[in-house]
Amino acid sequence: MQTEQANRTAVPSQLPQAIEPRNPGMPLDMDWVRGAQANRSAIERRTASLPGRRSVKKEFQAAWLCRAISCIDLTTLAGDDTEGRVRRLCAKAKQPVRPDLLEALGMQGLTTGAICVYHDMVPAAVTALKGSGIPVAAVSTGFPAGLSPFHLRLAEIGESVAAGAAEIDIVISRRHVLTGNWQALYDEMKAFRAACGEAHVKAILATGELGSLRNVARASLVCMMAGADFIKTSTGKESVNATLPVSLVMIRAIRDYYERTGIRVGYKPAGGISKAKDSLVYLSLIKEELGDRWLRPDLFRFGASSLLGDIERQLEHYVTGAYSASWRHAAG
Numbered sequence: 001m002q003t004e005q006a007n008r009t010a011v012p013s014q015l016p017q018a019i020e021p022r023n024p025g026m027p028l029d030m031d032w033v034r035g036a037q038a039n040r041s042a043i044e045r046r047t048a049s050l051p052g053r054r055s056v057k058k059e060f061q062a063a064w065l066c067r068a069i070s071c072i073d074l075t076t077l078a079g080d081d082t083e084g085r086v087r088r089l090c091a092k093a094k095q096p097v098r099p100d101l102l103e104a105l106g107m108q109g110l111t112t113g114a115i116c117v118y119h120d121m122v123p124a125a126v127t128a129l130k131g132s133g134i135p136v137a138a139v140s141t142g143f144p145a146g147l148s149p150f151h152l153r154l155a156e157i158g159e160s161v162a163a164g165a166a167e168i169d170i171v172i173s174r175r176h177v178l179t180g181n182w183q184a185l186y187d188e189m190k191a192f193r194a195a196c197g198e199a200h201v202k203a204i205l206a207t208g209e210l211g212s213l214r215n216v217a218r219a220s221l222v223c224m225m226a227g228a229d230f231i232k233t234s235t236g237k238e239s240v241n242a243t244l245p246v247s248l249v250m251i252r253a254i255r256d257y258y259e260r261t262g263i264r265v266g267y268k269p270a271g272g273i274s275k276a277k278d279s280l281v282y283l284s285l286i287k288e289e290l291g292d293r294w295l296r297p298d299l300f301r302f303g304a305s306s307l308l309g310d311i312e313r314q315l316e317h318y319v320t321g322a323y324s325a326s327w328r329h330a331a332g
C-alpha cells in the first residue's frame, strides 16, 4: 500500500464478488516440508519496520478500514456466551457501522466477513443471520486445546455443519508438530477436511505453542497439502497469539503453495488484534507479500472480538473530527 494507485483500491461494496475455488489438497510432500526454513532475524527485521511506516494515506484510511471490517470474523468465544449476546453480535455483523457514518463515507452494504462462535451458539447465529449472506463459523475439534477423543472431534464438525455452520475453524494437535510427526498432522487435517464436506475449513495452528517459526512454516504447508481452505494463527486462548513474524512465515508458506500448485489458500490472523491501526499493518503486509487478490473476505479474515469497536471509533473521528467514548461502540 505504498503507492497512490494502491491507496485507491476500491472499497468492499464496490468490489465484484470473487469466490476462490477450494483447495483440493495434494499428497504429503516430505521433501518440500523438510526444506521449509524460517530465518528468525530476517523475518523480525522485515516485520519490525512495518508498523512505523505510514502505509495508507489519511484520505484513503477510511476505505481501508471499511475493507478491514469486511474481513472480520466477528467473534465471541466465552464461557458465558448466551443466545442474546450472539444475536446482538449478529446485528452488529449486519450493520457494523452506524448508518449516518456509512452514508457520510458514501458506503453501503458493508458487513463483517462472518460470525465466529462455539457450536452451541451456531443455531442462534444462523437464525439471526438468515437472509444476510453472512456465514457462521464454528470453532471445533475440542477447541481450544484439541485434545478430546478423535472420533468426538470429527463428530463435533459434523454437528456444527448440520446446525448450519458454513465455516469450521479446527484446531490441530500441537503434539504432532512438536514431535515432527507430519504424517499424523496430514492425516488428521485430511480427516477434518473430509468431515467438513461443503463447509470451508480453517486450520488453527496455535502458533504460540509450536516452538519455532520453522515449525510454523512446516505445519502451514502440511495443513495446506491436506486441504485446508484457510490457515489461521491462533485460538485467541494461547499466551502468544497473532504476531507479525508468525504472519510473515504463514503468508510466505501460502505464497509458496500458490506458486507451486496454483491454489490460493486464505489467511486468518487471530487473537489480540484490537486496534484499527494494527489492522492496517496486517492489510499492508498481505498486500505487499501476496497482492490485492488476497485482500477480500474469501481469502483473508481477522479473527477478532474487539477490533470492530476501535475501527468504528476511528471512522467516527474521520467523519466528525471527534472521538466518541469507546462504550458507545461496545459490541465488537
Ligand SMILES: O=C[C@H](O)COP(=O)(O)O
Pocket (backbone or CB within 6 Å): 075, 077, 116, 234, 235, 236, 237, 270, 271, 272, 273, 303, 304, 305, 306, 307
Ligand atoms: O478467533 C478469534 C479469537 O479467538 C479472537 O481473539 P480476541 O478475543 O483476542 O480478539
